[in-house]
Amino acid sequence: MTAALIPAGLLFPESLLHSQxxxxxxxxxxxxxxxxxxxxxxxxxxxxxxxxxxRTRNERSETRSIHPDAAD
Structure with missing residues (x-):
């Protein structure tokens, strides 16, 4: 069996890596x-x-429900 060379990636020259x-x-x-x-x-x-x-102007500070213990 012969081993095939498979490139693992690209290797750029250093001048390319320092370009603008x-x-x-x-x-x-x-x-x-x-x-x-x-x-x-x-x-x-x-x-x-x-x-x-x-709190906005239209919102009451207290509940006026007939069930005052109800969650807001």
Whole structure:
């Protein structure tokens, strides 16, 4: 049996890795990765409703129900 050589990947020359367009591409990929991770994390966390934290003018401070012990 003979072993077949299968390339495991590409090996770029060092001059290519220090070029301007490669730095721009690496920056774009880094920003894209951070944004994707932030959106995935935001999708996992529960939704926040800031309007529930602030009492509006139309909302009563006390219940006027005939069942005063009822939950709000």
């Amino acid at each position: 367009w490669f730095a721009v591409l690496a920056t774009f990929v880094a920003i894209n990765t951070v944004m994707y991770a932030a959106l995935a994390l935001a999708k996992i966390l529960p939704k926040l409703h800031p309007t529930e934290w602030i």
